[in-house]
Amino acid sequence: MTNPALTKAGVRTFDPRITLGLVCLAIFIGAVDLTVISAALPKVMIDLRLSLDTELNRASWAVSGYLLAYTVSITFMGRLSDLLGRRMVYLLCLVVFLIGSAWVAAAPNLTMLIIGRVVQALGAGAMVPVSMALVGDLFPPGQRAAALGLIGAVDTAGWMVGHLYGGVLMRIFDDWRLLFWLNLPIGLVALGLTWYALRQIPTPPRAGHFDWLGTVLLSGSLVALNVGLAAGSELGATDFYGERLGPPPYAGPLVIVALVLLALFVWAERRSADPLIGLELFTRRDTAMACVINVMVGFGLAIAITNVPLYINTYLLLYNPTDSDILRVAAWDAGWMLSALTLTMAAAALPGGLLTGRYGGRLPALLGLALALVGYTLMAFWGPEATYLRMGLELALTGLGLGLVIAPVADTVVAAAGEDRRGAASALVIALRLVGMTVGVAILTLWGVHRQDELRRAGADNPLAMTDPARFLMEIAAQVIGETFLFGAAACVVGLLAAWLMRQVSAGADGKQ
Template sequence: MKNPALTNVETRTVDPRLTLALVCLAIFIGAVDLTVISAALPKVMIDLRLALDTELNRASWAVSGYLLAYTVSITFMGRLSDLFGRRKVYFLCLITFLVGSAVVAAAPNLTILIVGRVIQALGAGAMVPVSMALVGDLFSVGQRAAALGVIGAVDTAGWMVGHLYGGVLMRLFDDWRLLFWLNLPIGAVALGLTWYALRNVPTPPRVGSFDWPGTVLLSAGLVVLNVGLAAGSELGATDFYGERLGPPPYAGPLVGLALMLFALFVWVERRSADPLIGLELFTRRDTAMACIINVMVGFGLAIAITNVPLYINTRLLLYHPTDSDILRIAAWDAGWMLSALTLTMAVAALPGGLLTARFGARLPTILGLGLALVGYLLMTFWGPEATYLRMGLELALTGIGLGLVIAPVADTVVAAAGGDQRGAASALVIALRLVGMTVGVALLTLWGVHRQDVLRRAGADNPLAMTDPARFLMEIAANVIGETFLFGAAACVIGLVAGWLMRRWVVTHHTG
C-alpha cells in the first residue's frame, strides 16, 4: 500500500526537524504531568482540606488515575491517527490535555481534580504514539530511527523529571495550581507553532474501520492488570518496622481476569477484518524480539526508579529521624540522583538511533543492554554508605545502556508496520514498556517486603539490632535493594538473548 505520508512537492513545505522539535515540546509537557503531581500532593491535601489519615488513598487517584487514562489512550489513539490523519488526532490530543490542565488548576475539590487529571492523561498519553507515527511518515528510513530515539528520550526524560520540576516550583512558589496553569501558555504556543508546521501534512484516505471490540478488550485488560498489580504495591506504604499484611484478596483475581481479557483480545483480533493491532507483527522474529526487549527495558527501568528513592529515603530517615526537613531533603536528593539515570538515557537515545540507521537494530540493542547489565550488577553492591558519586556514575552507565535501546526497538516495530498501521504499532511500543514497568514495580514490592521481613527476623539476635538499630535496618534495606537490582540484571540478560536472535541487519527500506 502506498505510504500516505508525503509527496515530493509536499515534503518541500514540511520541515521534519522543526516538526519533531515542536511535537517533542508537547510530549515533554504531557510526560512531566505524569509525575509532577507527586511533589504537589501534600499541598493539595492541605488546600482542599483533606484528612491525611482517611483520604490519602482517594487522593492517590490523582496519580494512579492519570496513569490508567494515559495507558488507555495509548491503546486506541494511535490507530485513530491511522484512520483520520496524524494532524487531526494530534491536535485533538493536545487540546484535550490543555482542557484537562485548566480543570485541574481550577478544581474546587478532589473529585474535580481527579476528573481533570484523567482528561489530561487522555490527551497526553496519545501524543506519544501519534508523534511516533508522524515521524514514521515524515522522515526517511535512514533518519527515522534517530528521530524515534529523540521522541523516546523526551518522553522518558519528561516523566522522570516531573518530580524535580514540581519540587522546584513548589519550593519557589508554594502554589500547586501554578503547576497546571503554566501548561496553558506553553501548550498554546506549542499548538500554534505545530499547527503552522503541520499545515501541509496531508490527511490520508481512510482505510478500514475502527476496531471497537479490540479496543475495549485491550483497554479493559490493561486497566485491570494495572489495578491488580498496583494492589501489591500497597505493601510499599510501610517502613521497615512492624508486621505487614499480604496482598489484598482481589489482587490475584484481577491479574487472572486481565490475562483472560488479553487472551480474548487475541482471539478477537485474529478474526477481525481491521484489527486494532495486526498480530502478524508478532510472527516476524525481529518484531517479536523487539517487543520482548521493550518489556524488559520497562521492567528494568521500574526497578531503578523505584529503588533509588527507596534507598535515599530509608537512609536519611533512619539516620536523621528528628530532622523535620528530612523528607524535603530526601525528595530533592532522590530527584537529582534519578536525573543521572534519565538524562543520560535521554542523551543516549539519539546515538542509539544513529547507530540503528548505520548498522541496524541488533548492534545498538546488544551494546545498550550489555552496558545496562553491567550497571545493574554494580548497583547490587550498594551498601549502607554508598556515596552519591558512586550511585550517580552507576546510574549513568545504566541510563546510557537503556537509552541506546530505545530507538532500535521502536524503529523495528514501526518499520514492520505499513503506513496505515504505524499509529497502532507506535502505540504498541509505548504500551509494552508501561506493562513492563507495572510488572517491575509490583514484583519489586512483593519481593522486597517479603525479603526484608525474613532478614529482620533472621537478624533478631544480631547485637547490632540492639546497639545501633538504624544501622541494622539500613543494612537490611541495602541488602534487599541490592537483591532487587538483580531482577534488573536478569531483565537485561533476557533482552540480550532476544537481541542476539534478531537479524544482523534490521534496517528496512520499506516505506509503507
C-alpha cells in the same frame, strides 16, 4: 530533510527536525504531568481541606487515575491517527490536554481535580504514539530511528523528572495550581507552532474501520493489570518499620481478569478484518524480539526508579529520625539522583538512533543491553554507605545502556507495521514498556517486603540490632535493594538473548522481515 513520498506529491513541508522539536515539547509537558502532582499532593490535600488520615487513598487517584487514563489513551489513539490522519488527532490530543490542565488548575474539590487529571491524561497519553507515527511519516528510514529514540527519551525523561520539577516549583511558589496553569501558555504556543508546521502534511483517507471490540478488550486488560499488580505497591510504604498488610483481596482476581481479557483480545483480533493491532507483527522474529526487549527495558527501568528513592529515603530517615525536613531533603536528593539515569537515557537515545540508522537495530540493542547489564550488576553491590557519586555514576552507565535501546526497538516495530499501521504499532511500543514497568514494580514490592521481613527475623539475635539498630536496618535495606537490582540484571540478560536472535537486516530499511 523531507520525506520523499511527500515531495513526490509536490508538497513542501516544514523542516521535520523543527516539527520534531515542537512535538517533543508537547510530549514532555504531558509526561511531566504524570508525576508532577506527587510533589504537590500534600499541599493539595491541605488546600482542599482533606483529611490525611481518611482521604489519602482517594487523593492518590490524582496520580493513579492519570496513569490509567494515559494507558487507555495509548491503546487506541495511535490507530485512530492511522484512520483520521496524524495532524488532526495530534492537535485534538493537545487541546484535550490543555482543557484538562485548566480543569485541574481551577478544580474546587478533589472529585473535580481527579476528573481533570483523567481528561489531561487522555490527551497526553495519545500524543506519544501519534507523534511516533508522525515521525515515521516525515522521516525517511535512515533518519527515522534517531527521531523515534528522541521521542522515547523525552517521554521517559518527562515523567521521571516530574516529581523534581514539581518539587522545585512548589519550593519557589508553594502553589500547586500554578503547576497546571503553566501548561496553558506553553501548550498554546506548542499548539500554534505545531498547527503551522503540520499544515501542509497531506491527510489522505485511510481504508478500514476502527476496532471497538479490540479497543475495549485491550484497554480493560491493561487497566486490570495495572490496578491488580500495583495494588500491593503500598506494602513498602513503611519501609522497614511497623507491620504491613498483604495485597488487597482484589489484586489476584484483577490479574486473572487481565489475562482473560488479553486472551479474548487475541481471539477477537485473529477474527477481525481490520484489527486494532496486527498480530502478524508477533510472527516476525525481529519484531517479536524487539517487543520482548521493550518489556525487559520497562521492567529494568521500574527497578531503578523505585530502588533509588527507596535507598535514599531509608538511609536519611534512619540516620535523621528527628529532622522534620528530612522527607523534603530525601525527595530532592532522590530526584537529582534519578536525573543521572534519565538525562543519560535522553542523551543516549540520539546516538542509539544514529547507530540504528547505519547498522540496523541488532548492534545498538546488544551494546545498550550489555552496558545496562554492567550497570545493574554494579548497583547490586551498593552497601549501606554507598556515596552519591558512586550511585550517580552507576545510574548514568545504566541510563546510557537503556537509552541506546530505545530507538532500535521502536524503529523495528514501526518499520514492520507499514505506513497504514504506524500509529497502532507506535502505541504497542509504549504500551509494552508500561506493562514491563508495572510488572517490575509489582515484583520488586512483593519480593522486597517478603525478603526484608525474612532478614529481620533471621537477624533478631544479631548484636547490631540492639547496639546500632539504624545500621542493622540499613544493612538489610541495602541487601534487599541489591538483590532486586539483580532482577534488573536478569531482565537485561533476557533482552540480550532476544537481541542476539534479531537478524542483522539492512540499516534503515522498511519492509517485511
